[in-house]
Amino acid sequence: MTISQAAGNVCTVSALNTKKQQTTNSVESEVIYLPNTDCAIKPQASLSAFTSYRVGGAADLYVSPRNLEALQASLKYAKEHDLKVTTLGAGSNLLVSDGGISGLVIATRHLRFSNFDPQTGQLTVAAGESIPSLAWAAAELGWQGLEWAVGIPGTAGGAVVMNAGAHNSCIADMLVSAEVLSPDGTLETLTPEQLGYSYRTSLLQGGESPSERLRQRIVTQATLQLAPGADPAKVVAITKQHKKHRLSTQPYNFPSCGSVFRNPKPYSAGWLIEQTGLKGYQIGGAQVALLHANFIVNRGGAKASDIFCLIRHIQHQVQERWSINLEPEVKMLGEFQSACG
Ligand SMILES: Cc1cc2nc3c(=O)[nH]c(=O)nc-3n(C[C@H](O)[C@H](O)[C@H](O)COP(=O)(O)OP(=O)(O)OC[C@H]3O[C@@H](n4cnc5c(N)ncnc54)[C@H](O)[C@@H]3O)c2cc1C
Ligand SMILES: NC(=O)C1=CN([C@@H]2O[C@H](COP(=O)(O)OP(=O)(O)OC[C@H]3O[C@@H](n4cnc5c(N)ncnc54)[C@H](OP(=O)(O)O)[C@@H]3O)[C@@H](O)[C@H]2O)C=CC1
Numbered sequence: 277m278t279i280s281q282a283a284g285n286v287c288t289v290s291a292l293n294t295k296k297q298q299t300t301n302s303v304e305s306e307v308i309y310l311p312n313t314d315c316a317i318k319p320q321a322s323l324s325a326f327t328s329y330r331v332g333g334a335a336d337l338y339v340s341p342r343n344l345e346a347l348q349a350s351l352k353y354a355k356e357h358d359l360k361v362t363t364l365g366a367g368s369n370l371l372v373s374d375g376g377i378s379g380l381v382i383a384t385r386h387l388r389f390s391n392f393d394p395q396t397g398q399l400t401v402a403a404g405e406s407i408p409s410l411a412w413a414a415a416e417l418g419w420q421g422l423e424w425a426v427g428i429p430g431t432a433g434g435a436v437v438m439n440a441g442a443h444n445s446c447i448a449d450m451l452v453s454a455e456v457l458s459p460d461g462t463l464e465t466l467t468p469e470q471l472g473y474s475y476r477t478s479l480l481q482g483g484e485s486p487s488e489r490l491r492q493r494i495v496t497q498a499t500l501q502l503a504p505g506a507d508p509a510k511v512v513a514i515t516k517q518h519k520k521h522r523l524s525t526q527p528y529n530f531p532s533c534g535s536v537f538r539n540p541k542p543y544s545a546g547w548l549i550e551q552t553g554l555k556g557y558q559i560g561g562a563q564v565a566l567l568h569a570n571f572i573v574n575r576g577g578a579k580a581s582d583i584f585c586l587i588r589h590i591q592h593q594v595q596e597r598w599s600i601n602l603e604p605e606v607k608m609l610g611e612f613q614s615a616c617g
């Protein structure tokens with residue numbers, strides 16, 4: 277079975293406000309039902325609840341399809357109305373601007389399906405499946421390979437795009453293939469080689485042309501090669517150990533996006549930022565975490581602009597002190613003022 281065959285997977289409107297609302301371009305709008313689905317597009321949907329930072333403005337239009345057909349209908353709608361499309365997973369590596377995102381935001385976190393195939397040792401998952409949940413499920417089955425992924429609060433789709441990793445492992449190490457949807461609605465199966473993986477990146481993030489063409493792809497599902505047959509108690513124990521290590525080295529008590537910057541190897545960003553004297557430095561509600569300097573935490577009431585300006589401040593200070601350019605791992609969506617004052 278694949279996500280297109282999963283039963284009962286349609287968008288519901290139970291949580292949606294069906295009253296008339298005002299979009300940013302001053303067009304009065306209601307929830308829009310996609311033709312031949314009961315999938316709804318919501319106008320002016322606040323995105324702060326859909327990002328781990330808990331900040332950010334609204335999407336002009338927002339949809340969270342529950343199956344492939346609804347996803348394809350969403351893309352068709354965007355094409356017909358000439359809307360820019362932005363894809364969201366669990367929003368755990370995103371900074372959405374206070375002004376929000378124009379066009380149509382498509383969240384893939386409700387695309388759900390997973391299959392552990394004992395014959396091949398392969399795990400096939402829809403883009404919306406939670407990576408930490410899969411790590412625990414694999415551990416409990418005695419399947420090795422995903423122990424590192426516990427504590428990474430994203431989806432399979434986001435992990436494939438970001439090449440999520442920890443403890444010297446990453447998605448690219450175990451990815452067999454990823455199924456992606458192009459803007460015209462056609463599906464393609466890509467190998468890790470085609471996805472051009474390296475540390476915390478893939479061609480799905482865009483980049484130099486002609487690779488740029490992959491930026492617009494939406495990941496719908498992924499197949500990972502795991503190793504079944506181990507003692508579940510042992511795999512669970514290793515997984516717990518990774519989680520324990522994380523909780524003692526990374527701040528999980530405040531909203532964040534994980535590491536803000538990629539490590540400029542051979543240095544680690546956290547070490548550089550701490551040595552620059554920035555631990556605890558705060559702009560508005562955004563603070564360089566005391567436990568780990570490569571995390572910026574929302575101490576309460578942070579605006580996206582606070583986090584953005586803190587990112588710029590850190591980059592500036594580290595550049596001055598070490599002549600090293602820290603490259604953000606976090607993806608910034610929407611418009612940000614370049615001047616921070
Ligand atoms: C507390 C904490 C700890 C973390 N620890 C780690 C860690 O150890 N290692 C690590 O690598 N990361 C870590 N992260 C960062 C984050 O969890 C990962 O980058 C994760 O893979 C992002 O997945 P997501 O579903 O939330 O993607 P999002 O943040 O929603 O999106 C990330 C990018 O992927 C794109 N995208 C998402 N889904 C799709 C899709 N289906 N198709 C196409 N594009 C898509 C988005 O447009 C965006 O560009 C941490 C974050 C937090 C908050
Ligand atoms: N700082 C931040 O900005 C954010 C931090 N986080 C943190 O990221 C981490 C990952 O988040 P989350 O997606 O909730 O993942 P978790 O790892 O907490 O849980 C994912 C799934 O795994 C199950 N699970 C958890 N522990 C065990 C265990 N010991 N044995 C078996 N199954 C287990 C959970 O089941 P059950 O539901 O039954 O417990 C849940 O279904 C968490 O530590 C969370 O607190 C998450 C979002 C934002």
Ligand SMILES: C=C(O[C@H]1[C@H](O)[C@@H](CO)O[C@H](OP(=O)(O)OP(=O)(O)OC[C@H]2O[C@@H](n3ccc(=O)[nH]c3=O)[C@H](O)[C@@H]2O)[C@@H]1NC(C)=O)C(=O)O
Nearest residue numbers: 442443444525534535537538539544546547550567568569
């Ligand atoms: C959290 C993320 O991934 C994490 C991943 O969870 C962990 C565990 O494998 O390893 C990376 O962190 P990291 O390189 O900061 O790992 P750590 O072991 O915490 O720190 C590396 C070194 O920096 C030092 N360090 C770290 C933080 C700090 O404030 N000060 C400091 O001196 C540590 O003492 C250690 O010597 C990933 N970060 C990046 C950018 O690669 C993420 O990508 O969002």
